[in-house]
Amino acid sequence: MLIQQKTIQDFRRKKRWLTGIFCLVVILLVTTHLLLLFQKSAKRSEYFSVQKSNVEAFVDWSASVLTPIDKVYLDIGFKQLEKIKQVRQHAIDFGINVEQDNDYVNATLRHHNTSIPVKIRLKGVLPDHFKNDKWSFRVKTKGDHAFKGMKFFNIQAPETRGYQLEPVFLHFLKREDLLTVRYDFIDLYINGKRIGVMALEEHFAKQLLEHQQRKENPIFKFDASRMFQVLNTNSFASFSSWHTNPLTPFQASTIEKKPELQEQVSIARKIMLDLQYGAISPSEAINVESFAKLFALSYIWSAYHHLQWKDLRFYFDPFTHRFEPAVYDVNPETVFLTLPKDTITGNSIINYFLSDPIIYWTCMKYIKAFSQFSYLAQAIEEMSALETDYLFKLYRDYAMLPRWNYTYLLQRAKKLQNIEELRFYQPTKNPIAPSALAEEVPQPYDFDFIDILHTSRDLFTFVNPLAQDVRVDGVYDKNHHPLELAPFEIKKNGLVNKVYHGPEPIASVDATIIANQHTRNIAVTDYPLQLSIPLKQEQYPTFVVQNANEVRIPTGTYVVEDHIRVGCNKRLYIEKGVTLYMSPHIQIFACGPIIIHGTKNEPVYITSKKGYWGGLYVTGSKTKSELQHVHFKHVGVYGDRRLTGALTFYHTTVDLDDVYIQDVESEDAINIVRSDFVIGRLTVQNTASDGVDIDFSEGHINFLDFAKIGGDSFDVSGSKITVDHLLSKGSQDKAISIGEASHVQMHEADVENTAIAVASKDASFLSISSLMYQDIHYFPVMAYQKKPEYASGGEVHIQKMTTFQKMADCDPVSKVYINDKKMRCKNQATFKNYLDYVESL
Structure with a gap:
């Protein structure tokens, strides 16, 4: 019995001894690991104003192990x-x-x-x-x-x-x-x-x-x-x-x-x-x-x-x-x-x-x-x-990293409150200065550095970024046939414009670096024929009335033969009863607000007698634009800016009420981008593509009325919008399309004769209190994922809806609720399946 007791005591002592050794080894390993981590981050820590002790670092490292990280x-x-x-x-x-x-x-x-x-x-x-x-x-x-x-x-x-x-x-x-x-x-x-x-x-x-x-x-x-x-x-x-x-x-x-x-x-x-x-x-x-x-x-x-x-x-x-x-x-x-x-x-x-x-x-x-x-x-x-x-x-690998000391920022900001001039730059009058830094020694330069640009029908721009003068000895057409143009020089870091009137445009040139007589044939790069005129260049027809802050178009009928460009420090005011007959492709640009105050009995008409005029574009105005009782007709969008809307409002604030737009050739009848807006009543008819396209904006809509729309009637991306009522009669694509993390709440929607009544996609949420529809060619309601960068598809909630066959469907990452009931998705109404359906038409 005594022997057995002693054996148990020896075993317990050995167990405690082994446990102690094991704990010591673990402590040594952890300490070694932490020292390596501290050493790794110590170099960075000397730049911070607040240093950390090893004890603080150990506590932070321990907490980091419990911190979620992907x-x-x-x-x-x-x-x-x-x-x-x-x-x-x-x-x-x-x-x-x-x-x-x-x-x-x-x-x-x-x-x-x-x-x-x-x-x-x-x-x-x-x-x-x-x-x-x-x-x-x-x-x-x-x-x-x-x-x-x-x-x-x-x-x-x-x-x-x-x-x-x-x-x-x-x-x-x-x-x-x-x-x-x-x-x-x-x-x-x-x-x-x-x-x-x-x-x-x-x-x-x-x-x-x-x-x-x-x-x-x-x-x-x-x-x-x-x-x-x-x-x-x-x-x-x-x-x-x-x-x-x-x-x-x-x-x-x-x-x-x-x-x-x-x-x-x-x-x-x-x-x-x-x-x-x-x-x-x-x-x-x-x-x-x-x-x-x-x-x-x-x-x-x-x-x-x-x-x-x-x-x-x-x-x-x-x-x-x-x-x-x-x-x-x-x-x-x-x-x-x-x-x-x-x-x-x-x-x-x-x-x-x-x-x-x-x-x-x-x-x-x-x-x-x-x-x-x-x-x-x-x-x-x-x-x-x-x-x-x-x-x-970061503490998992960089335990010694201290926090940022914001005191320095506040102290610095206090000094900057009294600053009178910037001290981190020197004024530069001439942007071209690199040649002054280079030695005038001939080098085997790469001729690809020289640019020859075809910038308009007869204008060619020769750009020489080298620190050596270059001579153009000959010019050629696309078949390398020589063209008649006298030799000329382009100075180092220089630019020369040449007008060439010939049967064929210049396609390439022979260029020689004068210092070392190296020669190479260089191709010409085509550039756009005409660039947009900056908005700050004001331009008005003769019938306008101007003062310091306003450009006014008085009541009357006018023919507009050139662009109207409103300066950023002015507003354009169009009185009631005005009719503007715009020449084809002529546009109205404004970086200030546009105020159009028509009335029910004396609305404003902006249209074209022949062809399509170029549209209205308001950008960057910090003052709200207001359009009331206005009829736009025969309108498109032209120019090299990537405008899609016949009416485009960008980075501004706008109110629209009793606005009618019809016979539209552009991608969108109205495009509102990065703006705040209120729409009273808006009617859109007979468009080549979408009706209203709202991107990255926020606002409220009272009534939308669509008819004969060539694409989507109402297309929303990345926006937050409330809508009281929407009526859509005849759209080639979708009546309501919500995407790219939008949030739309709609009270009533009445839709007929369209492929899809309602579609929500790519992390968007759409709620409709009451939806009525008829003559739907594909699915009344769809929710799906279109773009892989969005983790989820769309979500649709409809409180009241008429039911019939093929009521709704969604893909596995989307949700549809109708009459407070979650629909069971069959994964038929996916974006790919819809594209297949469109191609089959």
Whole structure:
């Protein structure tokens, strides 16, 4: 018995001893792991004003383990991974990574229970993207797949973008309606091996624009390939400038398939070329408000990295033909610099923009506004909460990361309240200066740098960005037959316009660099025949009455033979009883408000005696436009702006009541975009395509009356709207179409003779109190997912509806409720099935 008791005691002592050793080993392993984590993040922490102790770091790391973070798995085949490793090794040997599309390899991305086929490649030019164990990847999903609403995105180490500071500052920009990328953190595994916490950053594509309520149009950057081609030559200085590098669009392969986007690329390049060579001022080429906000916020936060010309991204607004900043890679400073040291005088593009007085004083206005304590206090409260969320994801790998000390921001803002001039730029009078930096030594330049542009029927523009004079020796048609044009020279960093009247346009030229007599034949690039006249150029017919703030059209009947262009500081007032006979393609433009006050007995008529006139366009007016008792007839839309509406209201406020529009040739009879609106009664009849198209707007509608509509009667995207009554008699497509995360509440809808009465798609919600319908050719009610970037389909709630065969259907990610009963979806009324039905007609 004693022996047995002793044996039990020995066993218990050994058990305690083994347990102690095991706990000690665990503690050592955890401590070693944490020390490595602390060492990894210690370098960054020296830039913060608030340091952390190891105890604090341990507590934060422990909490981070319980913090939810998306786990993402990349499965890469052996051969594909070897190709990535070869590209990486070449980048290490060369010092930079020259990104190429043929570097992409196939892979699979797994998230939760979903597998997504993707293509990936190494991304990032500098070594911080590929030298350590956390490589940076560019990812694009295949086919109809998307990941978190994105089809193009980057996965990279958090330190390449400033840890939590990047998404926090991006949020700050987004709250001021600046276009930015989506950003988050994930836990990445490659072929089953944990890589660790990585940043997930959206790339520039259509989905980014739609998510932030912009219409699809090209996003550009300066093509720095010229600079890299001459990296180790003394001509590098000439091409390390925004002046000598052309714009190149993102998603070029997509643009090639869409002629309307190709045209926008040509227009944007021509406008930028005019800006680079001083033909237009910066305020004529860019969205002044957006850039001024960006400059002001960047100045307050000491965030200048994204303002370098190589890092600037431009969205080309199809409505205004102005460039708007698309911001990424902001990398804000963690210690706010004192004012006397604030300088980015080497940034010639920002200097040039701010040398425009309109941009300069708008920027100063926003610096004063954004540095107000009341403004910053609210912003800091939001950002502090966001920072906490991001930090607890990062603490898994970067436990020593401290919080941002906002005291410096408040102190800096206080100083900026009394600022009298900007100190982070030097005025620039002439945008063309790179030749002064280059040595006059003959070089084997790439002749592709020289641009010859066919800008109108007889006008050709010759652009020489080189630091050497060039001579044009001969010109040729498309069959390489010589044409008669005397030789001429283009000075270094120069531009020459030549008018050529000949039987055939110039297709190519022989150009010679005078210094070394190198010659090459260069093809001519076609540019648009005519660019839109800027809205600030006012233009009025002789019958108007003008004063300082108003342009008035008195009661009477008039023929309009040229465009009416209303300045931004004026309003156009059309009196009751006016009839305007517009000549074909003639348009009314306004960046100020339009007031049309017809009456029931004396309405206003705007029409055309022959053909279709060019439509009405109101943009950017901060004062509300009002249209009452107006009849529009025989109207379309023309010009190189991507307007789709015969009546277009963009980024403004508008009230419409007793407005009639009929015989419409354009894609939409009325297009309301990014605007607030109220519609009393609106009648739309006989259109070639859609009736009313509302994008990214908010408003209320009393009564809509549609008849003989060639597309959708009522088409809504990304908007929040209430409707009292809708009547649709005869639409070729859908009577009511709601999409792209819209929220529409409708009281009564009466629909007949259409393919689909009601359709809700792509995370949209539609509620109708009462729906009556007859003569429906496909399905009365549909809910489905059309775009993969939306995680769900549509949702429809109809409180009262007449029932008959094939009442409603939806796909598996959508919902339909009729008379408070959830319908059982048979997955017949999918978007694909509907397209098949349309093609069969």
